Amino acid sequence: MSTTRITDVQVIATAPEGINLLVVKVLTNQPGLFGLGCATFAYRHLAVQCVVEQYLRPLLVGRDASAIEELWQLMHQNAYWRNGPIENNAISGIDMALWDLKGKMAGMPLYQLLGGKVREGVPVYRHAEAPTLEQLCEKVAQYREQGIRHVRCQMGGYGGQGFGPAPAGTPRGAAEGIYLDGRRYVRETIELFEGLRNQLGYDLALCHDVHERLAPADAIHLARALEPFQLLFLEDAIALEDAAWMPRLREATSTPLAQGELINNPAEWRWLITERLVDFLRVHISQIGGITPARKLAQFAEGFGVRIAWHGPGDMSPLGHAANIHIDLAAPNLGVQEWSGIEPPNFVIQELRGPRGALLDVFPGLPELDQGYVYANDKPGLGIELDEREAAKYPCEAAVTTWTQTRRMDGALQLP
Numbered sequence: 232m233s234t235t236r237i238t239d240v241q242v243i244a245t246a247p248e249g250i251n252l253l254v255v256k257v258l259t260n261q262p263g264l265f266g267l268g269c270a271t272f273a274y275r276h277l278a279v280q281c282v283v284e285q286y287l288r289p290l291l292v293g294r295d296a297s298a299i300e301e302l303w304q305l306m307h308q309n310a311y312w313r314n315g316p317i318e319n320n321a322i323s324g325i326d327m328a329l330w331d332l333k334g335k336m337a338g339m340p341l342y343q344l345l346g347g348k349v350r351e352g353v354p355v356y357r358h359a360e361a362p363t364l365e366q367l368c369e370k371v372a373q374y375r376e377q378g379i380r381h382v383r384c385q386m387g388g389y390g391g392q393g394f395g396p397a398p399a400g401t402p403r404g405a406a407e408g409i410y411l412d413g414r415r416y417v418r419e420t421i422e423l424f425e426g427l428r429n430q431l432g433y434d435l436a437l438c439h440d441v442h443e444r445l446a447p448a449d450a451i452h453l454a455r456a457l458e459p460f461q462l463l464f465l466e467d468a469i470a471l472e473d474a475a476w477m478p479r480l481r482e483a484t485s486t487p488l489a490q491g492e493l494i495n496n497p498a499e500w501r502w503l504i505t506e507r508l509v510d511f512l513r514v515h516i517s518q519i520g521g522i523t524p525a526r527k528l529a530q531f532a533e534g535f536g537v538r539i540a541w542h543g544p545g546d547m548s549p550l551g552h553a554a555n556i557h558i559d560l561a562a563p564n565l566g567v568q569e570w571s572g573i574e575p576p577n578f579v580i581q582e583l584r585g586p587r588g589a590l591l592d593v594f595p596g597l598p599e600l601d602q603g604y605v606y607a608n609d610k611p612g613l614g615i616e617l618d619e620r621e622a623a624k625y626p627c628e629a630a631v632t633t634w635t636q637t638r639r640m641d642g643a644l645q646l647p
C-alpha cells in the first residue's frame with residue numbers, strides 16, 4: 232500500500248451564525264481523500280489561521296498522513312514554547328483532520344477507531360437561562376417535554392447583566408462592562424435552585440456554571456448551600472488561577488464539582504484527577520490540541536473514577552461537536568455532554584449576524600439530537616462535510632469581544 236502523504240493544509244474561516252469558526256482541511260496525494268478538523272478559537276481566529284498556514288503547513292506537507300501520534304508530537308514541539316491556546320487550537324485543527332482522514336481510509340466512523348460504542352446515544356445537557364425564576368422554569372419544562380434529562384440553569388448571563396454602562400452603586404467614571412455583584416449572585420443562585428426544585432421536583436439533573444466569577448470563600452459557601460438541591464455538578468466554582476483552593480472546596484462540600492474548559496496543559500488537569508478533586512472534566516478538546524490528547528485524558532481519568540463532560544458551546548464548529556460525540560460514544564467514563572446544537576449561548580446571540588440554520592447548510596451531517604440523546608452518523612471519520620461555497624458566504628469578522636469585559640461593582644475587571 233502506497234503511503235498517503237499530505238499535499239496541502241488549508242484553513243476555511245466561516246461565520247454562518249455570526250460566530251467565527253475555523254476549519255482545517257488536510258489534503259493528500261490520494262484522489263479525493265482529505266480530512267477536516269476544528270481549530271475554532273472564535274476570539275483570536277486570525278492568529279490560529281496564521282499558525283496553521285505559515286508554520287504548520289510547511290512543517291507537514293510531504294509527511295505520512297497516517298502517522299497521527301508522530302505528527303502531533305512534531306507540531307507540539309516545533310515552536311519549542313508550547314501549550315498555549317493559539318498553538319493548541321491550530322494543532323487541533325490538523326489532528327482532528329488526520330483522525331477524520333484515518334476514518335475515511337479505514338471506511339469506519341471515528342468511534343470505531345477508538346474501540347467501538349459502549350452506548351448507542353450520548354446523553355446531553357442543554358443550557359437554560361432567564362431573568363426570572365418563572366421564565367426559567369418554563370424553559371426547563373420545555374426541555375423536559377423534549378426528552379432532555381439534564382439542564383444547566385443560570386439566571387441572567389452567568390449572574391451578570393448585559394454589556395453596558397456601569398450601573399448604580401459603582402464609582403464615578405466606572406467603565407462599561409458586564410457588572411456582577413458577587414454576594415447578590417450567590418444569594419439569588421441559592422434561591423433559584425430552591426425554586427426550581429420546589430416547582431419541578433428532583434427528577435431532572437440540574438447543573439450550574441459559576442464561570443470563575445466568585446472569590447474562593449464565596450464559592451465554598453455557595454457549593455455548601457446548594458447541597459439540598461442535589462446538583463449534577465457545580466462548574467468552575469474556583470478559577471483555574473486559584474486551583475490551589477480546590478482541595479478546600481472538595482473537603483467542604485458534597486456537591487459534585489466540574490472544572491476544566493480553560494485547561495491548556497496536562498499539568499493543569501493531572502493533579503485534579505489524581506487527587507480526585509473533580510467529578511467531571513469540562514475540557515474543551517481543541518483547546519488542548521485535539522482528539523489525540525483528549526483520548527489520553529479520558530482514559531487517564533477513567534482510572535481515577537473521574538468522568539468526562541466535554542465543553543460543547545456555540546463557539547465550536549460542528550466538527551468539534553462531532554469529535555466530542557465520537558469520543559463520548561466509546562468512553563466508559565462519560566458523564567454527560569454539553570450540547571448547544573445549532574443554538575449559540577445567549578451572550579453570543581446578541582452578536583448574531585447570519586441567518587438561522589445557515590450552520591447546517593455549511594456543515595451537513597451534524598450529529599442529531601433526539602429525546603435527550605445525540606447520535607453520530609455512521610459515515611467514515613467524523614462524518615461531517617463542509618460546503619465551501621456556502622462557507623464563503625459568511626466571512627469572519629475580528630470584532631472587539633465585549634462579553635469577556637466583566638467587572639466587579641467597584642469597577643475593576645474580573646475573570647469573565
Ligand code: MG
Nearest residue numbers: 440466467492
Ligand atoms: Mg463553563
